[in-house]
Amino acid sequence: MNIKVFKNRNFVKYLVKMFIIILLLNMNIYAKDNNYEREAIFKKAVSEYSKKNYEEALNTFQQLENTDKVSFELLFDVGNCYYRLDELGEAIQYWEKAKKLNPSNDDVNFNLKLANVKLQDKVILPKPFFLFKYYHSIRQNINIKHWMNYLGIIFLVTIIIFIIPKFFNNKRRLQRKILKIFFIPKYILILLLIIISVVLFDSINYNNNNKFGIVVVNKIEVKTEPKESGETSFILHEGSKIKILSKFNRNWYKISYFDDKIGWIESNKIGEI
Amino acid sequence: MIRSFIKKIMILLIVIPLALFAERKVDVSVDRTITNLRTPITLTIEFTDFSDFPKFDFDFGDDFQIIGGPSQSSNFSWINGKTTSTKKLTYQIVARKTGKLTIPSFEMEFKGENYKTNNINITVNSQTQTNQNRKSSNSNNARQKISEQVNEQLFVDPICEKSSVYLGESFVITYRLYTQVNIADYNITKISSIPGFMIEEQKQIKNPEVTTRIVNERKYKTVDLFNLILTPTETGKLEIPPQNVRVEVNTQRQNTDPFDSFFNMSRNKVINSIAPAKNINVLQLPTGEPESFTGAVGNFKLSVNLSNSEIEANQAVTLKVRVLGEGNLKNFTFPMPHFPSQFQVFEPKMKENIGVKNNKVVGDKIWEYVIIPDAKGDYKIPPIKFTYYDLKKRKYTTLKESNLRLKVKRNEHLVEERLKNLTRNEVELLNKDIRYLYLNESKLKSLDYSPVKDFRNWAFYFIGIFVIITFFIYRLYWHFILNNPLIVRRQKALTIAKKELDQLPSDTIKAFQKLSVIFNNYIADRLNLKGGEIFLREIVENYKKKKIDGELLIKIEFIWKDMEEKKFAPNLINKDKLEEMKNGILSLMEKLEKIK
Numbered sequence: 001m002n003i004k005v006f007k008n009r010n011f012v013k014y015l016v017k018m019f020i021i022i023l024l025l026n027m028n029i030y031a032k033d034n035n036y037e038r039e040a041i042f043k044k045a046v047s048e049y050s051k052k053n054y055e056e057a058l059n060t061f062q063q064l065e066n067t068d069k070v071s072f073e074l075l076f077d078v079g080n081c082y083y084r085l086d087e088l089g090e091a092i093q094y095w096e097k098a099k100k101l102n103p104s105n106d107d108v109n110f111n112l113k114l115a116n117v118k119l120q121d122k123v124i125l126p127k128p129f130f131l132f133k134y135y136h137s138i139r140q141n142i143n144i145k146h147w148m149n150y151l152g153i154i155f156l157v158t159i160i161i162f163i164i165p166k167f168f169n170n171k172r173r174l175q176r177k178i179l180k181i182f183f184i185p186k187y188i189l190i191l192l193l194i195i196i197s198v199v200l201f202d203s204i205n206y207n208n209n210n211k212f213g214i215v216v217v218n219k220i221e222v223k224t225e226p227k228e229s230g231e232t233s234f235i236l237h238e239g240s241k242i243k244i245l246s247k248f249n250r251n252w253y254k255i256s257y258f259d260d261k262i263g264w265i266e267s268n269k270i271g272e273i
Numbered sequence: 274m275i276r277s278f279i280k281k282i283m284i285l286l287i288v289i290p291l292a293l294f295a296e297r298k299v300d301v302s303v304d305r306t307i308t309n310l311r312t313p314i315t316l317t318i319e320f321t322d323f324s325d326f327p328k329f330d331f332d333f334g335d336d337f338q339i340i341g342g343p344s345q346s347s348n349f350s351w352i353n354g355k356t357t358s359t360k361k362l363t364y365q366i367v368a369r370k371t372g373k374l375t376i377p378s379f380e381m382e383f384k385g386e387n388y389k390t391n392n393i394n395i396t397v398n399s400q401t402q403t404n405q406n407r408k409s410s411n412s413n414n415a416r417q418k419i420s421e422q423v424n425e426q427l428f429v430d431p432i433c434e435k436s437s438v439y440l441g442e443s444f445v446i447t448y449r450l451y452t453q454v455n456i457a458d459y460n461i462t463k464i465s466s467i468p469g470f471m472i473e474e475q476k477q478i479k480n481p482e483v484t485t486r487i488v489n490e491r492k493y494k495t496v497d498l499f500n501l502i503l504t505p506t507e508t509g510k511l512e513i514p515p516q517n518v519r520v521e522v523n524t525q526r527q528n529t530d531p532f533d534s535f536f537n538m539s540r541n542k543v544i545n546s547i548a549p550a551k552n553i554n555v556l557q558l559p560t561g562e563p564e565s566f567t568g569a570v571g572n573f574k575l576s577v578n579l580s581n582s583e584i585e586a587n588q589a590v591t592l593k594v595r596v597l598g599e600g601n602l603k604n605f606t607f608p609m610p611h612f613p614s615q616f617q618v619f620e621p622k623m624k625e626n627i628g629v630k631n632n633k634v635v636g637d638k639i640w641e642y643v644i645i646p647d648a649k650g651d652y653k654i655p656p657i658k659f660t661y662y663d664l665k666k667r668k669y670t671t672l673k674e675s676n677l678r679l680k681v682k683r684n685e686h687l688v689e690e691r692l693k694n695l696t697r698n699e700v701e702l703l704n705k706d707i708r709y710l711y712l713n714e715s716k717l718k719s720l721d722y723s724p725v726k727d728f729r730n731w732a733f734y735f736i737g738i739f740v741i742i743t744f745f746i747y748r749l750y751w752h753f754i755l756n757n758p759l760i761v762r763r764q765k766a767l768t769i770a771k772k773e774l775d776q777l778p779s780d781t782i783k784a785f786q787k788l789s790v791i792f793n794n795y796i797a798d799r800l801n802l803k804g805g806e807i808f809l810r811e812i813v814e815n816y817k818k819k820k821i822d823g824e825l826l827i828k829i830e831f832i833w834k835d836m837e838e839k840k841f842a843p844n845l846i847n848k849d850k851l852e853e854m855k856n857g858i859l860s861l862m863e864k865l866e867k868i869k
Binding site (some may be wrong): 110 | 614703712719735743
């Protein structure tokens with residue numbers, strides 16, 4: 001290919017135009033919602049909270065929650081209100097919901113850690129192999145949105161790195177120089193691309209296939225069959241996190257606790273995350 | 274020693290054949306053939322020369338009932354070299370109805386031989402008839418005479434206010450003794466079971482009151498001996514069988530013998546007095562009973578209370594449920610109340626205090642539920658219900674207690690206990706407070722937001738794919754162009770022209786000739802014309818087809834004609850003119866380049 005062809009102005013212009021269109025599209029979408037009414041309600045709730053009118057603050061926050069859209073901050077604040085009202089189960093449920101939107105947020109992780117110390121049910125599991133431990137931690141705390149974007153950038157950069165030398169076919173010396181510079185970054189990028197893809201897709205798969213819930217009543221008897229008269233398998237207390245395996249009749253969930261104990265629970269006694 | 278042994282052998286040799294050839298027989302006898310419903314009959318089965326009691330089974334049907342026995346006795350006699358072995362079984366039976374009845378014969382088998390007894394006819398009269406018949410009785414047994422005499426003056430009757438009861442309804446039967454003789458003592462047989470009834474209690478009345486009653490124009494002293502509390506377990510016409518009461522009476526002999534009367538003025542005599550059977554009609558309870566009905570029949574009241582209305586978590590509180598009134602108190606349990614799931618409830622402790630008053634079962638039953646709430650909260654205990662069948666109203670009645678509240682506070686002691694199980698880091702964490710609120714909202718997301726479904730997160734991938742596709746299209750495009758000489762010629766026309774313009778010779782005439790060739794070639798390349806001689810007409814026609822601007826066409830024509838003119842007068846060209854022409858051509862070529 002000829003270097004002069006590369007300089008074809010029309011083509012470069014075309015490329016630039018496309019970039020600008022895509023960027024503008026994104027800019028437009030990311031633009032903040034200018035909903036002043038919503039902002040006013042949120043501020044009112046915050047003010048009630050600071051006056052220690054936690055119930056009033058909760059009711060106000062819930063007005064916003066009842067709309068179609070929520071934010072990480074709203075869910076976090078609702079969790080705080082429940083915590084102040086001594087409803088540990090609901091507090092954990094909302095912080096977990098907030099964590100789903102922003103898994104790496106320090107505040108929500110701290111609150112959850114503090115709440116978990118207060119739980120009545122405690123399971124001490126054997127320590128797993130350190131690599132598995134880190135991997136599980138990454139998988140659970142990964143911000144899928146951010147990591148999708150990081151992976152996208154790496155993908156784009158890798159493509160560009162592969163394409164650029166092709167434009168210098170006429171200038172072999174320059175081309176060789178560029179290839180030499182890009183040699184190590186190229187393979188690092190490919191490796192990163194593979195690793196992040198695997199972790200990300202496993203994380204997405206894990207989140208899609210596993211539904212969790214929090215016990216929101218003080219005490220619950222987990223039954224061996226989906227009926228009230230069923231035999232009690234084990235007892236859980238407020239705030240315990242359970243995995244929802246399947247649903248029966250809308251009123252009963254089949255659940256597992258730490259992948260160990262399995263039983264049936266009434267759906268109104270747990271809050272889905 | 275040897276003589277003694279021979280003697281024993283001789284005795285055995287004599288006794289064994291006698292025993293072997295003895296005639297075995299079974300006799301059945303009764304102590305009386307004329308009786309009444311209140312007088313027991315002694316039935317004796319005598320087995321002669323049986324080494325053991327044979328197995329047999331007799332059935333009296335509905336006519337008689339065994340009220341005592343069997344008592345066993347055996348006798349061995351050797352009279353005039355004849356050995357007789359006798360075994361006796363004695364039963365006390367009582368007739369269950371009046372008329373001519375028969376004790377049926379029964380068969381038995383012993384050592385391969387069958388034996389059969391005879392029928393015995395018994396005449397059963399009512400009480401009054403017996404009294405009349407007594408005079409004609411030719412019994413010469415003095416003892417029996419006394420018994421009959423006493424039986425006439427003493428009898429026991431079952432007294433029950435109700436002839437029909439409901440299934441599950443407890444009722445009382447009082448056994449009342451009517452007597453004209455002095456009673457020394459009495460003994461009540463413990464009743465083990467009555468078919469169709471559950472015996473709640475057989476209660477002997479302590480310090481009974483003696484009253485006088487007149488029956489059949491005769492004056493009797495009456496004493497209530499015992500109460501039998503029964504609960505029917507089956508419906509239909511049921512019978513409470515005859516009951517035997519052993520009464521020790523003080524008899525005075527009306528004897529002419531002065532010797533006898535001097536030494537023995539009075540004697541105690543044991544009499545078996547039979548209280549006749551009693552029929553009770555048991556009715557079925559109506560259908561449609563509420564869920565909280567557990568079989569209570571009668572008339573009851575309910576009281577429920579909590580030992581404490583405010584406690585700490587994991588502390589016990591007692592819920593006391595008391596049911597009091599009259600009815601089958603012994604025969605029902607309290608329906609388990611529905612407690613909140615946070616309550617740990619133990620099996621209730623039950624206390625009862627049941628008695629008989631005015632021939633009715635009265636008392637109370639208390640159930641104490643020990644409750645331990647696990648967590649703090651203000652709990653409302655669901656209504657505690659109790660349903661019974663009201664015998665007066667003849668319908669199911671539900672009692673309800675619904676205003677029970679229990680306030681459970683945090684158990685500080687328990688919190689301290691839990692702290693002991695925490696690690697140091699966890700305790701440090703507990704001393705901290707949660708992070709403060711966020712004061713503003715940032716990005717809003719829908720409730721079912723999923724980053725995977727959000728196309729914005731795929732933007733970089735789209736761009737990457739777009740770059741790849743564009744790159745390949747670009748390469749393909751240039752591959753096509755470079756392999757087409759006509760397009761290459763057109764595309765490269767200006768580049769070649771410019772290159773050649775830069776390399777014009779210094780000589781003005783030669784430079785002009787070269788300029789002419791360059792312009793000629795450029796036009797030929799752009800319009801894809803054959804090289805060599807090109808005519809202006811041909812150029813104009815071609816550009817007209819491309820619909821170019823008129824001014825541009827005029828400019829082409831002008832430059833073309835100008836160059837044609839100068840070809841014939843090259844001396845007119847100086848350096849300035851050449852430069853002007855060169856610029857004019859270059860400017861024209863750049864303008865023509867834009868024409869596709």
